[in-house]
Amino acid sequence: MSEEERGPDGSFSRGKFESRPRIDYDEASKTYDHTRSPSDGIVELLDRGFRFSPSTVVLDFGCGTGNYLRFIYANYRSTCCGVEPSEGMRKIARGKDGALDIRAGDHRNIPFANGTFDAIFMTDVIHHVDDMDTLFRQLRLKLKRGGKLCVVTESHVQIGNRWYNPYFPSLIENERKRYPDIGDMDDSASRAGLSPLFQEIRPSDPEVVVGAEFVKMVEEKNYSMFRLISDEEFGTGLARLRADIGKTIRCPHHGETLAWYRKG
Numbered sequence: 590m591s592e593e594e595r596g597p598d599g600s601f602s603r604g605k606f607e608s609r610p611r612i613d614y615d616e617a618s619k620t621y622d623h624t625r626s627p628s629d630g631i632v633e634l635l636d637r638g639f640r641f642s643p644s645t646v647v648l649d650f651g652c653g654t655g656n657y658l659r660f661i662y663a664n665y666r667s668t669c670c671g672v673e674p675s676e677g678m679r680k681i682a683r684g685k686d687g688a689l690d691i692r693a694g695d696h697r698n699i700p701f702a703n704g705t706f707d708a709i710f711m712t713d714v715i716h717h718v719d720d721m722d723t724l725f726r727q728l729r730l731k732l733k734r735g736g737k738l739c740v741v742t743e744s745h746v747q748i749g750n751r752w753y754n755p756y757f758p759s760l761i762e763n764e765r766k767r768y769p770d771i772g773d774m775d776d777s778a779s780r781a782g783l784s785p786l787f788q789e790i791r792p793s794d795p796e797v798v799v800g801a802e803f804v805k806m807v808e809e810k811n812y813s814m815f816r817l818i819s820d821e822e823f824g825t826g827l828a829r830l831r832a833d834i835g836k837t838i839r840c841p842h843h844g845e846t847l848a849w850y851r852k853g
């Protein structure tokens with residue numbers, strides 16, 4: 590896809606997503622940790638790529654409530670830094686471990702010196718950033734030479750295969766507008782001077798049992814996609830999900846993609 594392609598509907602165009610909806614994460618912070626926690630599979634893959642140790646200086650960009658950072662500090666004693674625009678999320682992250690260095694910022698303002706980090710990662714953040722080119726340029730500046738960046742996200746194919754899509758019919762289209770596809774990220778990172786290395790997949794289970802915890806997560810809208818659909822669609826989908834608790838659903842592969850980059 591050429592850089593100029595795609596329209597004014599908020600979808601990818603030269604790395605910018607002008608009509609990207611803003612989510613109130615101060616509000617979301619009140620329930621975020623009820624149902625969100627670090628995924629074992631993701632932590633394992635991050636460690637395989639970064640080889641965390643006490644000498645690793647790591648940035649979790651858009652660190653939210655600090656779940657990943659707390660885990661990395663507890664297990665590897667790396668120097669753990671976070672950047673997060675929401676005060677509510679930052680407050681919770683700081684409360685988890687005084688050793689975490691959590692600072693206010695976003696993709697336009699990353700308040701650490703250039704060349705600080707061996708490792709930068711971001712989980713479930715890139716679809717909130719309205720200017721990917723600026724994001725990748727800023728992250729490149731903050732990496733040491735030879736440092737690596739990992740973006741954890743979902744491709745458009747993975748978005749299309751989420752098992753719960755049939756409950757909320759407008760999700761697929763909404764989400765594909767919000768999320769850059771992997772090739773778009775690679776193009777933008779390359780423009781910023783980062784070299785795409787490889788991608789890997791954290792697979793999802795081929796069968797899902799509709800669980801009370803997932804339904805609670807939907808009720809609390811702990812994934813921002815549920816804050817972006819109509820009340821009517823939300824209510825209907827939620828009622829159907831509640832009725833299906835305990836039901837096994839076969840689902841096509843979705844999972845998440847980890848896209849790796851290096852500063853040469």
Ligand SMILES: C[S@@+](CC[C@H](N)C(=O)[O-])C[C@H]1O[C@@H](n2cnc3c(N)ncnc32)[C@H](O)[C@@H]1O
Nearest residue numbers: 614651652653675678695696712713714717718
């Ligand atoms: C779905 S949460 C993910 C939080 C955390 N990374 C995790 O996996 O639990 C998305 C986070 O991205 C943050 N965010 C939104 N826009 C951002 C931006 N422009 N730069 C950095 N972080 C941003 C939000 O405040 C929120 O904490």
